[in-house]
Amino acid sequence: MxxxxxxxxxxxxxxxxxxxxxxxxxxxxxxxxxxxxxxxxxxxxxxxxxxxxxxxxxxxxxxxxxxxxxxxxxxAGIAAASDSDMFKGPQTGKPKAKRWDDHLSAESKSREPCSLKQAAKHLKQPGLISLGGGLPSSELFPLDELNMKVAMPPDFSENATASHGQQVSIGKYDVRDRDGTYDLSIALNYGQSTGSAQMLRFLTEHTEIVCKPPYADWRVCQTIGSTGALEQALRMFLDKNRGDSVLTEDFSFSTALETIAPLGVKAFGVPVDDQGLIPEAMDELLSNWDAKARGSRKPHLLYTVPSGQNPTGATQGLERRQAIYRVAQKHDLFILEDEPYYFLQMQPYTGRGQPDAPAPSNVEDFVSSLIPTYVSMDVDGRVMRMDSLSKVLVPGSRLGWIVASEQIVERYQRHAEVASQGPSGFSQVIVHKLLDETWGHEGYLRWLMNLRLEYTKKRDALLAACEDNLPRDLVSWTPPAAGMFLWFTVDHTKHPGAGTRSLEEIEQEIFDSCIKSGVLVARGSWFQTEKDAPLTSLHFRATFAAASPENMNAAIARFGRAVQDSFGRR
Amino acid sequence: MxxxxxxxxxxxxxxxxxxxxxxxxxxxxxxxxxxxxxxxxxxxxxxxxxxxxxxxxxxxxxxxxxxxxxxxxxxAGIAAASDSDMFKGPQTGKPKAKRWDDHLSAESKSREPCSLKQAAKHLKQPGLISLGGGLPSSELFPLDELNMKVAMPPDFSENATASHGQQVSIGKYDVRDRDGTYDLSIALNYGQSTGSAQMLRFLTEHTEIVCKPPYADWRVCQTIGSTGALEQALRMFLDKNRGDSVLTEDFSFSTALETIAPLGVKAFGVPVDDQGLIPEAMDELLSNWDAKARGSRKPHLLYTVPSGQNPTGATQGLERRQAIYRVAQKHDLFILEDEPYYFLQMQPYTGRGQPDAPAPSNVEDFVSSLIPTYVSMDVDGRVMRMDSLSKVLVPGSRLGWIVASEQIVERYQRHAEVASQGPSGFSQVIVHKLLDETWGHEGYLRWLMNLRLEYTKKRDALLAACEDNLPRDLVSWTPPAAGMFLWFTVDHTKHPGAGTRSLEEIEQEIFDSCIKSGVLVARGSWFQTEKDAPLTSLHFRATFAAASPENMNAAIARFGRAVQDSFGRR
Structure with a gap:
């Protein structure tokens, strides 16, 4: 001590x-x-x-x-086993998570631990010589060290980083020679499917700071990003031979829908409003489920993007989340909480030319300003949260993590052992060096605060472009509170072809005209959950993540003209 | 020109x-x-x-x-689409691969391209502004540059690298500012599931150098390593609702078996000898297939590790490969060629104290010395080869690639889009900088030549330890020609409990005794393909990849004593 x-x-x-x-x-x-x-x-x-x-x-x-x-x-040396319990604070007085045996698929339940990975437990024995696993000797790795120049608070800008970013160094044997905790000899060898103990410690602590799960046996496991995590999660819960299905927003992330379909199960859409999923509608849908008419048994899984939903940009408020959680409890749904945009919660939109809302003054204010996660209200352990560095650090890290109960994380891990084998060691050691050793938790939260303001500026620029360029009687939108996307609703009832042409046709016409005039927006139909149903509303999705304000203005002007052309306004 | x-x-x-x-x-x-x-x-x-x-x-x-x-x-900028055809030499006169529609699973056949990724094709249009995909702006990446010190020919040793390794630098905007081909702003953003065009070019050329596929429409796609690639491949070909099964060596890589089992399909073992799979046995098994007795329809998929097979260490010679390929043609099997140890083909074992066989004198000799791959004899396009950097560079890269026909690679890619999304950008840009820009093809081949000699030394040290410490009348082995593993056969007929105790029991006793005395070896039963069948031979697997010669000697002495103890020899 x-x-x-x-x-x-x-x-x-x-x-x-x-x-x-x-x-x-x-x-x-x-x-x-x-x-x-x-x-x-x-x-x-x-x-x-x-x-x-x-x-x-x-x-x-x-x-x-x-x-x-x-x-x-x-x-924690090469391929050291670890779990969140090594790094969590005491969980005194919290209940344990429910068990989800009935929710798991036959595939998931049948997974056995890897013999070779299990044998690694013997490596703890002092003096033991391993001729067991086929791990190459780190001596034969052709890299001696990595150095990088990284952004530092308070000025995280690209220019400041280029001119006086901090130099940080990762040696091959920092653990052996320099009292380090992580180095190339460890990170570049094989690892566990949970990812390294070093990164797992940081992410477990980060989860305590952000989510504070109300049950005791929660755990964290690293992933190769939320796309991969979602695919594994779906296979964990969905079984086509059982007639399973999954519930989600009626317009949902197209890649998620394209992940679900080949599994031979159906996705069903719940109506949404400006705050996303409508709990009453969800309750009604589930209470009156007609398995025969639907061709699937009553869903036992909900997939949702609570903050800055893709594509609608909707963010569920606290009370909305609580109400949805209660419906999930009532119908015993397991919840997949996909939160890539959680930290892209922006400043409230005050309107054009209005003074900005005051930014959080410190990291405590910042964390308090965030809408609580599903995990933070998850008394049953019925949530698996998927987090990712793609939107808040770099997508190329292919590094994310899940938070769920011990049972669920264990099943996930068994799958990852025979699939991804955990994230890249280059990614892990670089991200660890930056987040844990250079920034620390506070520095990382400050980075996220900075990102909040950057995205607020980007959103406001797109909103200004819309106000300047779009016909308000035809195109409507809600300023998003989080994420990267603005969702346009086009009033199809005013289209000259209304009633005679399908919405798919009109959507296609506008999209083609957009491409022709030099703007790419996403079509609403790509995101429609129930692909067999006809489209009943006309939408386009635009992102404010990447383009400059000038380009956003030009692009939205083109989009506006494409809509007007199709509506015979020009 | x-x-x-x-x-x-x-x-x-x-x-x-x-x-x-x-x-x-x-x-x-x-x-x-x-x-x-x-x-x-x-x-x-x-x-x-x-x-x-x-x-x-x-x-x-x-x-x-x-x-x-x-x-x-x-x-090739951010998320640029690419395929091997952009980088291949002319394929004049070669036939096209067969189609494998009947071999594919319902899951694989039902995959549709990702709407959002497909939309990326419009990005080629000059002047188009994208508000389409949710790609973050590289401006918000907190890294300005990466530098590394790497091994260089002719002395690739760790000491030489530490003292005078080559410094190489990866900037954020090398493409924009320094006439580079790849940089952090591209690599750390989202990419395609094929991996970057930059790495794909190198790997396509490398495949030409090493495999020279004899059909025209072969392609390469990057993977997150062969464990992940194998899982995707199995899902591409195996369908439990069709009663599918897979053929492999009767002792096979345990992780592969643990990947197959939860898919609800069976794996069947083909007898092996010192050169691995016996083609005549495979033909007989398939010719007399009794679907009812087996509980599976006749296999249409072969999974094999041709070089330095895990666990037996066996390497199929050229004629053996040709014979197996002919059996595959006869029974219309698709072949998954898993080759992590292909470049760990070692010098011929000349015996203790004998002069070493002469090393290849240049990269041409080296490449000629390698046993041809299945892809190199694949006139039908019935092979998917899985390659990986794990054993030849660093496992932590989580970077590998597959070679197969256009149809197969396209299906693979559709799956990867909703799963891994391709390998880590950190891994890709670092590996590209090393393999493509610093070493080049010739330098990489020289690195592999060096590795050949390093592994030859390691293998010879383990063989010497065995000769010094093992009772030859109880334990036998064949010097491996490739890979990381030595496979011991223990003559169970000489065990005092022969006939009264099961081989599982005896194996357990020896394993426990090994752990107690401080050596970890892998148990043969972990690798038994048909888990329901009783064990009929007694094996242990030892690796020479990681331990020092001194430790190998001590470890094998402990193993020898454990065997002798169990056999009542001490």
Missing amino acids: LPVARAARLRALVVSRHGTAAMSLRTARCLHSRSSHLNSAEAAATAPPATHEAEYAPSLLSEIAARRARAGKLV | LPVARAARLRALVVSRHGTAAMSLRTARCLHSRSSHLNSAEAAATAPPATHEAEYAPSLLSEIAARRARAGKLV
């Missing part, structure tokens, strides 16, 4: 400023270099309890830092 | 020495910076034909370099 005075000093340090925090963490690890594996029980017995009822407390960051200091240096 | 004299000079340069080759390639690209997309037809019309009958010709490397020079600078 650290002396009390020193621990208090550390705690004070880590909440002060980012740079200091990272340093003090490193110092703390040096002071006390024992394995956290050995000390997790001890840590759990002495750390202040992290009750789930509590709102985000400024002390949580310092509590995590103190917990790390108490646990001592994280010792 | 380059002036003829300059092209000839380039060709001469690129075969001379590695360092020069890389430089001249770069120069060539600068000389002629047009898109290869535009010029591939032109290149095809003028390049000398790469006939598949020809043995590896020293001119192939220079031919590839000249082809690149003619094609001009590769222009």
